Amino acid sequence: MSMYCTLSHRKIRGWGHLRLVEQHNARDIDTPSREDDAPMPIEQLAGDGDMVDRTRALLTAKDVPHKLRKNTVLAYEDVYGASPGYWEARYPDGWKNAPVEVLERDPLAVALMQHVKTKYGEKLVSVRLHLDEKSPHWHVVSVPLVTSLHKQRGRKRKDGVVPEPIMKTTLYASHVTERGGSGRRLEVEHDEWSEATKHLGLVRGARGSDLTKEEKRDRRLRDTQSSRQGEDRARVRKEERGRSDAAETLMVAAASDFARIVGQGTTDASAIV
Numbered sequence: 001m002s003m004y005c006t007l008s009h010r011k012i013r014g015w016g017h018l019r020l021v022e023q024h025n026a027r028d029i030d031t032p033s034r035e036d037d038a039p040m041p042i043e044q045l046a047g048d049g050d051m052v053d054r055t056r057a058l059l060t061a062k063d064v065p066h067k068l069r070k071n072t073v074l075a076y077e078d079v080y081g082a083s084p085g086y087w088e089a090r091y092p093d094g095w096k097n098a099p100v101e102v103l104e105r106d107p108l109a110v111a112l113m114q115h116v117k118t119k120y121g122e123k124l125v126s127v128r129l130h131l132d133e134k135s136p137h138w139h140v141v142s143v144p145l146v147t148s149l150h151k152q153r154g155r156k157r158k159d160g161v162v163p164e165p166i167m168k169t170t171l172y173a174s175h176v177t178e179r180g181g182s183g184r185r186l187e188v189e190h191d192e193w194s195e196a197t198k199h200l201g202l203v204r205g206a207r208g209s210d211l212t213k214e215e216k217r218d219r220r221l222r223d224t225q226s227s228r229q230g231e232d233r234a235r236v237r238k239e240e241r242g243r244s245d246a247a248e249t250l251m252v253a254a255a256s257d258f259a260r261i262v263g264q265g266t267t268d269a270s271a272i273v
């Protein structure tokens with residue numbers, strides 16, 4: 001049986017979305033694909049707070065504003081793992097019967113931590129092991145920070161001297177070293193993950209760019225775990241949109257009430273509040 005390394009990813013846009021991803025990964029909200037009586041997710045990255053706290057601390061340390069433009073990519077989430085064949089070969093009696101401590105020290109777990117720490121360094125904010133679905137896998141969240149030279153803003157000096165550019169760190173998801181810029185960047189990262197796990201006998205599956213539409217559809221239908229994860233991601237996005245719309249409606253209603261009270265000449269502070 002072939003053993004494959006697996007990888008998928010998505011963009012996290014804004015603080016609200018990041019909070020929902022944290023709640024989902026920590027199982028603080030209902031997750032239909034979760035198996036009953038399974039171990040809770042395990043954070044593998046040492047540090048204080050959850051991924052939201054760590055992201056805020058990282059931006060503060062890099063002097064990056066916390067206020068974001070609409071649809072700004074705040075972070076990336078990668079889901080690393082291996083096909084069921086790997087776990088069946090490693091644990092003939094079933095990986096679910098193995099102690100959690102053993103799974104945390106599995107060679108794939110060691111390779112994963114070495115890979116993401118080397119790849120993301122200080123931009124890494126969470127590595128969470130999930131043991132409550134079809135196969136063990138890791139949710140890896142990183143922040144796309146890029147440090148580069150930036151021109152200084154302002155009016156042109158009267159003496160004609162152009163201010164020297166300054167080094168500045170920004171959120172830049174489309175940088176060539178990140179996911180954007182190349183439509184096949186994920187394929188490159190899958191190649192890197194395959195290279196990091198080849199000593200375990202894992203191989204890379206067929207590249208998506210080489211598949212026909214029918215083959216892509218068959219792959220989605222065949223991989224039930226990916227289908228469940230896709231459903232979960234769609235549900236999380238729907239919940240995020242619902243909460244965002246509700247907050248916006250509340251703010252509009254509050255502004256309307258305030259304008260009405262002021263227009264009536266009400267001076268009672270409690271009424272305005």
